[in-house]
Amino acid sequence: MKKYVLDLTVRQVEQLSPRHVLLRLTHEQPLPEMLPGQFVEVRVDNSPTTFLRRPISINFVDSEKNELWLMVAMIGEGTRQLGRLAPGDTLNCVLPLGNTFTMPSNADERVLLVGGGVGMAPMLFMGTEMQRRGFQPTFLLGGRTASDLLEYDLFNKYGRVCVTTEDGSMGEKGFVTNHSVLQEHFDRICTCGPKPMMMAVARYAKEKGIECEASLENMMACGLGACLCCVEKTVEGNLCVCKEGPVFNVKRLLWQI
Amino acid sequence: MADLRVNIGRLALKNPVMTASGTFGYGLEFADFIPLDGLGGIIVKGTTLHPREGNDYPRMAETAQGMLNCVGLQNKGVDYFCEHIYPQIKDIDTNMIVNVSGSSPDDYAECAARIDALDKIPAIELNISCPNVKDGGMAFGVTCSGAESVVKAVRERYHKTLIVKLSPNVTNIADIARACEAQGADSVSLINTLMGMAIDIEKRKPRLSINTGGLSGPCVKPVALRMVWQVAKAVRIPVVGLGGISCATDAIEFLMSGATAIEIGTANFLDPAVTIKVRDGISQWLDDHGCQDVHEIIGCL
Numbered sequence: 001m002k003k004y005v006l007d008l009t010v011r012q013v014e015q016l017s018p019r020h021v022l023l024r025l026t027h028e029q030p031l032p033e034m035l036p037g038q039f040v041e042v043r044v045d046n047s048p049t050t051f052l053r054r055p056i057s058i059n060f061v062d063s064e065k066n067e068l069w070l071m072v073a074m075i076g077e078g079t080r081q082l083g084r085l086a087p088g089d090t091l092n093c094v095l096p097l098g099n100t101f102t103m104p105s106n107a108d109e110r111v112l113l114v115g116g117g118v119g120m121a122p123m124l125f126m127g128t129e130m131q132r133r134g135f136q137p138t139f140l141l142g143g144r145t146a147s148d149l150l151e152y153d154l155f156n157k158y159g160r161v162c163v164t165t166e167d168g169s170m171g172e173k174g175f176v177t178n179h180s181v182l183q184e185h186f187d188r189i190c191t192c193g194p195k196p197m198m199m200a201v202a203r204y205a206k207e208k209g210i211e212c213e214a215s216l217e218n219m220m221a222c223g224l225g226a227c228l229c230c231v232e233k234t235v236e237g238n239l240c241v242c243k244e245g246p247v248f249n250v251k252r253l254l255w256q257i
Numbered sequence: 258m259a260d261l262r263v264n265i266g267r268l269a270l271k272n273p274v275m276t277a278s279g280t281f282g283y284g285l286e287f288a289d290f291i292p293l294d295g296l297g298g299i300i301v302k303g304t305t306l307h308p309r310e311g312n313d314y315p316r317m318a319e320t321a322q323g324m325l326n327c328v329g330l331q332n333k334g335v336d337y338f339c340e341h342i343y344p345q346i347k348d349i350d351t352n353m354i355v356n357v358s359g360s361s362p363d364d365y366a367e368c369a370a371r372i373d374a375l376d377k378i379p380a381i382e383l384n385i386s387c388p389n390v391k392d393g394g395m396a397f398g399v400t401c402s403g404a405e406s407v408v409k410a411v412r413e414r415y416h417k418t419l420i421v422k423l424s425p426n427v428t429n430i431a432d433i434a435r436a437c438e439a440q441g442a443d444s445v446s447l448i449n450t451l452m453g454m455a456i457d458i459e460k461r462k463p464r465l466s467i468n469t470g471g472l473s474g475p476c477v478k479p480v481a482l483r484m485v486w487q488v489a490k491a492v493r494i495p496v497v498g499l500g501g502i503s504c505a506t507d508a509i510e511f512l513m514s515g516a517t518a519i520e521i522g523t524a525n526f527l528d529p530a531v532t533i534k535v536r537d538g539i540s541q542w543l544d545d546h547g548c549q550d551v552h553e554i555i556g557c558l
Contacts, residue, residue: 219317
């Protein structure tokens with residue numbers, strides 16, 4: 001897929017939680033094709049301590065409104081600066097980058113999309129694209145508490161939503177891997193979130209003998225597979241998460257699960 | 258339009274703008290963003306005789322106006338390059354230059370000899386300055402005798418344009434440059450990264466897997482510029498300048514300090530189209546200042 005450097009315009013900034021914002025971006029030209037699992041490298045202007053671009057996974061693409069949605073977890077100074085953007089501001093983006101989650105190949109295939117924290121963001125895009133292509137996604141979302149369940153209403157629009165919270169304030173109490181939906185049969189799992197969560201999900205998939213794809217977020221510089229900074233150890237040696245990933249079948253990873 | 262053509266020994270460049278090894282992959286990664294044949298040269302990822310896995314993650318730490326890396330020469334080895342990568346890049350209409358590294362003079366020479374056999378690779382850049390590998394790399398570039406031993410061994414077996422990339426982690430870089438020149442180097446390029454460190458104070462641990470790494474980006478530019486100026490005065494062979502170049506102004510500073518050509522590295526991560534912008538910016542500046550030829554400003558101080 002051809003990659004572009006585009007100056008996108010911020011159309012709307014929505015505060016999803018004290019630590020998360022949703023940026024709705026648009027462009028005067030139709031946005032290029034983007035697929036679930038891919039990410040964008042955004043330039044952080046007006047932040048003297050931020051040198052490199054920040055990789056942000058694609059949360060949603062609204063082709064009717066020509067909008068790209070990025071969910072930003074404000075963790076450091078760079079991402080906090082992204083949270084200060086206002087409608088009308090420009091955001092310089094390199095996109096689309098990386099590989100994609102695997103789309104189901106037949107209507108009987110049952111796919112579970114497991115997201116935690118800001119890792120829920122790409123799960124929404126995967127779910128909406130599945131639904132658009134006639135597949136029924138099941139979402140399994142985990143948080144510490146109810147307010148961590150970002151975009152909950154949107155997820156409900158596109159599929160069945162199962163929730164766990166560690167404090168029991170919403171859905172079933174516990175971790176995603178404790179949820180009763182896991183007693184059902186799934187053919188494949190796609191997951192994105194904190195590494196301990198993804199490893200627990202990968203362990204479950206391994207026990208059940210089903211395919212599992214995880215989206216990684218190693219620290220990146222170029223985002224293009226040029227600098228070899230973001231490598232993950234795999235059965236094929238060190239691979240760039242930005243180019244060979246971010247989505248990996250967990251069987252290729254050297255995770256101790 | 259001013260004439261931008263320059264020569265590095267027998268190597269003719271369309272313009273003085275090249276890419277720094279390790280920041281531009283094999284060029285193909287940037288093909289969506291710029292016309293690759295618009296560059297003076299593309300210096301591809303460091304290549305060694307045998308495959309190398311590189312260092313463990315984390316390999317990168319962001320710093321003020323720069324970054325540290327300790328990638329450690331991850332590459333699939335020269336034979337893989339010749340068989341699988343060379344066929345993909347050989348028809349790019351610019352100087353495709355291979356950066357060569359090794360752990361002994363014989364290693365370097367053997368790797369260089371295999372690349373000598375490739376028609377469409379008109380030059381190599383000998384990396385005697387990688388700070389991120391234990392065996393060799395920078396070890397050869399920090400003493401005159403070490404530099405001499407590698408350049409001599411390679412010169413015997415490599416017959417095209419030989420550029421030697423120097424380390425800034427030395428007491429007197431001009432001495433090292435003269436040693437390379439004396440052994441038959443056609444050019445020297447400088448600077449490689451400056452050895453540095455960063456610490457995560459919450460974890461009380463270094464941010465990089467091997468503790469130290471090479472610093473690059475705009476923060477190193479004044480050091481690089483000073484060293485290019487010193488080396489350009491000390492040798493007769495052409496000098497290639499690099500270190501923190503992010504815009505045409507930076508590039509013109511290096512040309513004025515005595516560099517015949519320049520390389521752009523870390524800035525490619527911030528703007529994948531920066532190289533062409535720098536080329537166009539140099540051209541524009543020359544036109545604006547009534548210069549007919551880029552040589553009017555090379556070493557003009």
